Amino acid sequence: MWGFQLWxxxxxxxxxxxxxxxxxxPGRVVEAMVDDAAVRLVAxxxxxxxxxVEGIVTAPxxxxxxxxxxxxxxxxxxxxxxxFVYVIEGSVEIGGARTAVAAGxxxxxxxxxxxxxxxxxxxxxxxxxGRPLGEPVARYGPFVMNTDDExxxxxxxxxxxxxxxx
Numbered sequence: 001m002w003g004f005q006l007w008x009x010x011x012x013x014x015x016x017x018x019x020x021x022x023x024x025x026p027g028r029v030v031e032a033m034v035d036d037a038a039v040r041l042v043a044x045x046x047x048x049x050x051x052x053v054e055g056i057v058t059a060p061x062x063x064x065x066x067x068x069x070x071x072x073x074x075x076x077x078x079x080x081x082x083x084f085v086y087v088i089e090g091s092v093e094i095g096g097a098r099t100a101v102a103a104g105x106x107x108x109x110x111x112x113x114x115x116x117x118x119x120x121x122x123x124x125x126x127x128x129x130g131r132p133l134g135e136p137v138a139r140y141g142p143f144v145m146n147t148d149d150e151x152x153x154x155x156x157x158x159x160x161x162x163x164x165x166x
Contacts, residue, residue: 004126006043008056011133012146020055028052029064036071037117040064044129046075058130065127067092067119079112083129090123101125 010017030041030049039046043053044061053062061081065073067090077083084106085094091102094109095116101107103123109115115127138145143154157163 006053006060006062006128008058008060008130009133009137009144010057012135014057015145015150022053024052034065034075035073036068037073038066039073058133060128060130063127064124065117066124067117067122069122070120071122072116072118074114074116077109077111077113077115077129078131080131081111081129082132083109083113083115083127085109085115085117086126086128088124088126090119090121092123092125093118093120 024042030046030051032039032041032046032049034046040063041049041051042062042064043051043056044059044063045051046063051062053060059078059081061078061083067073085092085101086106087101087103089103091100093100094107095113098118099107109129111132117125117127136146138148138151140151140155143151143158145151145154154163
């Protein structure tokens with residue numbers, strides 16, 4: 001058994017809200033065809049259909065894409081979002097330059113890029129996009145804050161049992 005988790009960084013003003021977890025059963029994931037690709041839509045919208053993950057400030061899109069051999073898919077990404085593609089199985093060529101990306105590798109896309117995928121032998125990938133926060137990021141272990149001082153405070157709160165559970 002395996003799976004993927006989407007962790008979303010929050011704006012500084014919302015960092016200390018009660019944590020929220022959305023467990024999405026496989027049957028709730030929306031399935032669609034986009035060009036040659038079988039797409040499992042976890043978050044965001046494809047052809048007027050919405051994925052089950054909702055209510056996240058960065059408006060993420062999370063697509064689980066399977067391309068058959070010699071298959072392709074093309075779709076515009078939101079102009080406000082950064083994006084990446086993580087190849088799970090096989091290999092894929094990404095973008096107009098047809099950059100080759102193999103299983104276990106990640107390709108980064110910018111705002112408004114065209115998500116153009118091609119695969120000679122077939123492949124499976126996660127395509128994720130989200131609106132950037134434009135804030136500094138400080139991280140340590142599972143803690144993600146905006147400054148090193150905030151990280152130290154979060155670790156102190158954790159050790160003292162002051163963190164609020166979900």
